Amino acid sequence: MLAGLLFAGHALATEVGQAAPDFSLEDLGGKVVKLSDLRGRVVVLEWFNPGCPFVRASHTRGTLVGEATRQISKGVLWFAVNSAAPGKQGFGVDANRAAAREYHMNYPVLLDESGAVGKAFGATNTPGMFVIDREGRLVYRGAIDNSPDGERDAPEGGVLVDYVASALEDLAAGRPVRYSETPQYGCSVKYGP
Amino acid sequence: MDLQPPSVNPGKPSTVGVRVASRGGYHVNLEYPMAFRPSPESTVTFEGSRIPLRPVATSPCQGHPQESCAITLDLPFVAPAGGEGRLGGTLAFSVCSAERCLIEKVPLFTRVSSR
Numbered sequence: 001m002l003a004g005l006l007f008a009g010h011a012l013a014t015e016v017g018q019a020a021p022d023f024s025l026e027d028l029g030g031k032v033v034k035l036s037d038l039r040g041r042v043v044v045l046e047w048f049n050p051g052c053p054f055v056r057a058s059h060t061r062g063t064l065v066g067e068a069t070r071q072i073s074k075g076v077l078w079f080a081v082n083s084a085a086p087g088k089q090g091f092g093v094d095a096n097r098a099a100a101r102e103y104h105m106n107y108p109v110l111l112d113e114s115g116a117v118g119k120a121f122g123a124t125n126t127p128g129m130f131v132i133d134r135e136g137r138l139v140y141r142g143a144i145d146n147s148p149d150g151e152r153d154a155p156e157g158g159v160l161v162d163y164v165a166s167a168l169e170d171l172a173a174g175r176p177v178r179y180s181e182t183p184q185y186g187c188s189v190k191y192g193p
Numbered sequence: 194m195d196l197q198p199p200s201v202n203p204g205k206p207s208t209v210g211v212r213v214a215s216r217g218g219y220h221v222n223l224e225y226p227m228a229f230r231p232s233p234e235s236t237v238t239f240e241g242s243r244i245p246l247r248p249v250a251t252s253p254c255q256g257h258p259q260e261s262c263a264i265t266l267d268l269p270f271v272a273p274a275g276g277e278g279r280l281g282g283t284l285a286f287s288v289c290s291a292e293r294c295l296i297e298k299v300p301l302f303t304r305v306s307s308r
Contacts, residue, residue, distance in 0.1 A: 051293060052294065053287075053294055053295060053296040054294065054296070088292070089292055089293050147226075148224060148225065148226055149228075149296075150296075153226075153243065154226035154228060154243075154245065185224060186294075187289070187293065187294045188289075188294075190292075
């Protein structure tokens, strides 16, 4: 069903506040991860592409450095998702495995080669971030932070905001997510034609 | 990328134009926060260690008018009151094609003269 969706920006993507679209994707080792099996846990999805310089910047000098490890230690489930189509930048197990190693990503990278999951979530850029609450609702879609250079050097308004950490804090405190949607920045997701 | 002749006011705010032109199917990524970081070797004065820059002029890409293939940035500095000065540092910008984006950090250097 998901593969039949047409993509036009966010035209048919899930709205923030609604149930996150279920999916079954394989990680780099072929293990299947099904989102609905994770109900009851807070889940972060990080749209990822090993060839994207903004992903590299965030993982080496920016907000993603150590971020997942900190959140995972608090019980959050964190997954990277790569929606690059065959032949596109960042496609393939080997490239993703090498980058995951380089960036010390101690969480699964899921491969969404058809792009159906990315389109259902409204992923437009890498790194693009999505937070799903324990009830399976999408509560955040957007950037990792408000510094679109990926290096925390250019925070809009002069103060760095880590949108994902902020959303997770709000969920933990039982309050509404303050920043529920922000513009994604970075490289375009390398969907197929 | 090239530098235009600086507009120098001795001891006062001045500017130098920086033109960035993409090629090979790339366009300038206007969503990237372009900035200049002065180097310690600069003898002109800047306001801060990181100077955010916005294009003052853009030129569309041939065949893709919604994208910019050349931009001009005005880099502000304070010229020395007398004699020559050195302006140097790194310009950060980004270009993208349909297949990929690049983040570029390019050294810039020019001499300025208040005479």
